[in-house]
Amino acid sequence: MQKLDIFNHIFPKPFYELMMKMAPGHEDIGKRVRGVPMLYDLDERFRVMDRFEDYQQILCLASPPIEALGEPDIAVQLARAANDGMAELIDKYPDRFPGFAASLPMNAPAALLEETRRAVDELGACGVQIFTNVNGKPLDAPETLPLFDLMAGYDRPIWLHPARRASHADYPTETKSKYEIWWTFGWPYETSAAMAHIVFAGLFDKHPNLKIITHHMGGMVPYFEGRVGPGWDQLGSRTSDEDLTGLLEKLEKRPLDYFKMFYADTATFGARAATECGLSFFGPERVLFASDSPFDPEKGPMYIRETIKVLDGLEMPDHVRADIYRNNALKLLRLNLNGA
Amino acid sequence: MQKLDIFNHIFPKPFYELMMKMAPGHEDIGKRVRGVPMLYDLDERFRVMDRFEDYQQILCLASPPIEALGEPDIAVQLARAANDGMAELIDKYPDRFPGFAASLPMNAPAALLEETRRAVDELGACGVQIFTNVNGKPLDAPETLPLFDLMAGYDRPIWLHPARRASHADYPTETKSKYEIWWTFGWPYETSAAMAHIVFAGLFDKHPNLKIITHHMGGMVPYFEGRVGPGWDQLGSRTSDEDLTGLLEKLEKRPLDYFKMFYADTATFGARAATECGLSFFGPERVLFASDSPFDPEKGPMYIRETIKVLDGLEMPDHVRADIYRNNALKLLRLNLNGA
Secondary structure (H helix, E strand, O other): OOEEEEEEEEOOHHHHHHHHHHOOOOHHHHHHHHOOHHHOOHHHHHHHHOOOOOEEEEEEEOOOOHHHOOOHHHHHHHHHHHHHHHHHHHHHOOOOOOEEEEEOOOOOHHHHHHHHHHHHHHOOOOEEEEEOOEOOEOOOOOOOHHHHHHHHHHOOOEEEEOOOOOOOOOOEOOOOOHHHHHHHHHHHHHHHHHHHHHHHOOHHHHOOOOOEEEHHHHOOOOOOHHHHHHHHHHOOOOOOOOOOHHHHHHOOOOHHHHHOOOEEEOOOOOOHHHHHHHHHHHOHHHEEOOOOOOOOOOOOHHHHHHHHHHHHHOOOOHHHHHHHHHHHHHHHOOOOOOOO | OOEEEEEEEEOOHHHHHHHHHHOOOOHHHHHHHHOOHHHOOHHHHHHHHOOOOOEEEEEEEOOOOHHHOOOHHHHHHHHHHHHHHHHHHHHHOOOOOOEEEEEOOOOOHHHHHHHHHHHHHHOOOOEEEEEOOEOOEOOOOOOOHHHHHHHHHHOOOEEEEOOOOOOOOOOEOOOOOHHHHHHHHHHHHHHHHHHHHHHHOOHHHHOOOOOEEEHHHHOOOOOOHHHHHHHHHHOOOOOOOOOOHHHHHHOOOOHHHHHOOOEEEOOOOOOHHHHHHHHHHHOHHHEEOOOOOOOOOOOOHHHHHHHHHHHHHOOOOHHHHHHHHHHHHHHHOOOOOOOO
């Protein structure tokens, strides 16, 4: 069965070199990247990919977010280099990489839409990858709202990747967190909080066709369906110093119904019960195969293998499995591929 | 089938009156309490309980935590009043309330163990309820560690309830959070972070019989089994300024294995797929029926009804269902009841 892995990570070599040059103080990133060769070494990536039959990848840059690497002018140059690098790879290896999600300089509002247009119109990006906050600011800040309008206009997806933040009123603050809790639980929390901002800012009322792919099977939302559902139906009952009840009236639907409008990927690192829970929440037509490779203990193949094992083991008609593995993505990413 | 609801909330009337008197500045709590009569009105509680056949409750105080209500001397008095109030209720209505979880003045280390002993030895508490942080401090701080030793010695459970915090390095900070994200996603995050502190502090190595009941089906842990599992097997790989790898070597087991040593309750507010995911993670022998009543849109009956609907609808042998509804709790809480 053909498989299109829509969320996995890469540093195209020219981008990686530029990042190391332009973003000094990020030597820690360099060190971590060098520990995971598949991130920058194409031959290693092909060796890992070849272990899996009929397996292709949509390319996304690895984190940290572009906007965390430097001031706006640096971010713009880095985003351009990242997108040029990924475009080069999909041109050169279309059978390996049928597409990519563009990286954006989210801290450079003046250049943001321009780079988006360049990536989609000129470089052939399938959509864009953004992070759950912009250097601490929520995604519904005035500077970044126009991106949602643009992407809804394109009818192309936004990949939503979690990002740690230093401090913000409704996100965890964990510059110096213990035990990497910021990663294990903080990232899905960030994803969930960002989803809430998108919902309560009314973005799905404004753009019912808005397509947002949430990493790691929708963050916390499916497991906490009860809190998002009847819990948030009581929005305002836990707040004394502000009247939040009007917010529910302003929205056209129940909060829960908007959360079901997101898309989600299967990157649960081999967690079968979680995958079932996520599938039950979003429905198989909104779930897309993804591995989050190469960030696993084996530095590449493990999460691909374990995710395939979970999906192959779930009881569902084969045409539904094929949708999750590839067809949902072809439709969402507007790809027209012939064969693998 | 007999049902014992082990996590639901009450304010015994004498405690509530004392709290309003001793903890001024908490009028907002008073206002919210008055909106949910079942919290303080026993007749209303009985009316709601009577809707369900063979249904009993273990009493737990409602939040906020005792220690958030005042200085240590006030907290000690409030904890005593809460425990006296719950003990009175179980003495007077043993068929309704076969037991209670004691409240503790966690900010009063000098009195903490004394009140625990008084509650268990003299008042007949089944165990104690604590919150996921102590006014911002993690549970493995030196002042609160002796409580875990004491409870392991008693072989009695600790109910772990989430609590918002103002600020701490590895918890969300949300004194002024938008959309009550601090509740919807922040609470399960707090639960998960507290579980991580308990695990990485080595408390399960020290006390393999430690019994901790995590609210809302184990926080985020079951859904993020992949992050807790292979994700945390790589502890240290995401941290540059500190060497965390030694921590894994210090522990006797894989991090994931410790997280499976917690107990969890069914308070998912009617989320069937989440309940299945949690059951799959902890195993049915570590899951206990609980509703979190009365904090639902109907102010009492809805979460009881919806939780029963989920459990009755799951495919499992009836003896397993009976374990989840009551027998696991009887064993864990060391209750010896005859009939309902």
